Amino acid sequence: MSDRFVIETADLRKQYGGVEALRGLTLQVPAGSIFGFLGRNGAGKSTTIKVLLGMARATSGGALVLGQSPTARAAVEARRRIGFVGDDKDLYDYMTVDEMIRFTAAFFPRWRPDLEQRYLRRFDLPADRRIKALSRGTRTKLALLLALCRGAELLILDEPTSGLDPAVTEEVLQALVAHVASEEMTVFFSSHQIAEVDQIADHVAILDRGRAVVSGALDDLREHYRRIQFVFESDAPDATFRTPGAGRARRHGRVLTVLSSCGSDRVIDEARALNPLTVEILPVSLKEIFLETVVGEE
DSSP states (O other): OOTTEEEEEEEEEEEETTEEEEEEEEEEEETTOEEEEEOOTTSSHHHHHHHHTTSSOOSEEEEEETTBOTTSTTHHHHGGGEEEEOTTOOOOTTSBHHHHHHHHHTTOTTOOHHHHHHHHHHTTOOTTSBGGGSOHHHHHHHHHHHHHTTTOSEEEEESTTTTOOHHHHHHHHHHHHHHHHHSSOEEEEEESOHHHHHHHOSEEEEEETTEEEEEEEHHHHHHHOEEEEEEOSSSOOOOOOOSTTBOOOEEETTEEEEEESSOSHHHHHHHGGGOOSEEEEEEOOHHHHHHHHTGGGO
16 A cells, blocks of 8 residues: 555445445545545445445455555554544443543543543533433534544544534534644545535545546546537537547537536547537536536436
């Protein structure tokens, strides 16, 4: 494993009976990044996380997390360096918030009391309240405190803001950004909420049907993706572009639109033979990339 990456997978596959949940997933998650793992429900995000945490064994392919295979004996020690918050927020309902913190801290020699006090204040957590009486948002904030304070190098989140109201969602996202800025940590979080990924991630992978259809630094994706709009004198022609990276051309009256992942120059050069009247080059949002690469394939 390269020191540059805390998670690496190569042609990762996972089959449940006759269903392929992962179909050759290749990922590289840079150290120190906030990596958004984006996809619709059922795309394979949770299966990927289970394999990375050693909760499921891949059918084939390879995976390294903090330099260890998730199924190796050495991975048990590596998991002490990983924080995980899932959608179900596993907590002991009969404990108070303080009891849950003390119970968890006992398992982690690198527990950070300074961070514990910081997030108790920031999240306004009631130390003496039983967990069964907490709201969904407060349970999420407690689970996040438990993950952040253990001195983890890697934080893995599976739909961390699912079911939260917008105010709590914003609080959680901003806490993650601030933590990565002040501590040496990598965050890998799965979501189907495009706006959340767009707000805090610096790297992203879009998963569809068990494989990554887009992956890279978010700034690079924004730089390379362009929507090119051609206007014709009469109805737009039914055209197919051979330029690598050019998506399916869409016609609407006199307008022909193409989304390109390799800039605009080569697509425009190919389109000259169609004699468009005008050409307009437009920037593309992460939402548009997602819709084109995932929904657009249907």
